[in-house]
Amino acid sequence: MGSITIQGSGFGLYGYLPAIIDYGYDSLLLDIKKREFLEKRNELIPFIEKIIWVDSIKSIFETVDSVVIAVPPNHQPNLVYSLLNFKNIKNLHLEKPLGKNPDDSEKLSNFLYQNDYKWHVNYSFIYSNWFDDFKEKFSRLDNLDQLKIIWKFKSFQLRNKVFNWKTQFHSGGGPLNFYGIHLVALLAYFGYEDIIYSSINKSIWIATFLGDNIPNCKIFIDIDSDEETFAIDREIGLSKKINLINFKNPFINESIIENQDIRCSLLKKFLYKSDMNNLLNYSFEKKVNNLWIKAIASY
Secondary structure: OOEEEEEOOOHHHHHHHHHHHHHOOOEEEEEHHHHHHHHOOOOOHHHHHHOEEEOOHHHHHOOOOEEEEOOOOOOHHHHHHHHHHOOOOOEEEEEOOOOOOHHHHHHHHHHHHHOOOEEEEEOHHHHOOOHHHHHHHHHOOOOOOEEEEEEEEEOHHHHOOOOOHHHOHHHOOHHHHHHHHHHHHHHHHOOOOEEEEEEEOOOEEEEEEEOOOOOEEEEEEEOEEEEEEEEEEEEEOOOEEEEEEEEOOOOOOOOOOOOOOOOHHHHHHHHHOOOOOHHHHHHHHHHHHHHHHHHHHHO
């Protein structure tokens, strides 16, 4: 299965680490400095002895063939560029967004394409358990219908008054860049190419997406809401509404890896998915980026 490492703390460790162990890579190498983080998390302690601990990041990079990169988007491009010196590294599993803004993301996707990496980006909704069901329902929509996507929750940062890059628009955070980018990618997948309205503030993003011969799609995201819901509705005319997706949150129906974050099984699917085609991901990233540019035009 090959050897892999994780660059990043936090979600990189409590999210990706259990997924990698459960997936069954031949070896997982980590910087010895990350051991203390695991020792403080009861759910991660059982994994400590399954990891090869190394005291040199350079040694790790000289050994592995795959890297998970789960660092802030303002750090991700430079980290990826530095890996070019290690010819043994062929596979990159990247977190969204690729960069803190569309310009940085475009430069990084160009670099990945030109250097012929196998890579993909964790736009989680595309790997979710409900995606195939929605894909089938979407294929039966009339282009005169209208889609409405509502996603409301209170983010960890706002709930706990933790103000870091995930709350800062210019660092790649906020309701669009960090959360809404999942919906941007989802709608890019289904052929949406334009945005005719977009309004963003510190906690809310509202937008209307258009595409050829598909229904217009309105989205509403509130990351500082006391209500928790994720719903996709089909609206027919002025009075008829059909619910297509309706969950408390978009990850709630994922399979559970025992005692781990609910998103771990989704990350396992992301790692397993054989979609690391350089050209296809480069082309898809351009579609995502073009929509992202249009979405932030009003900020």
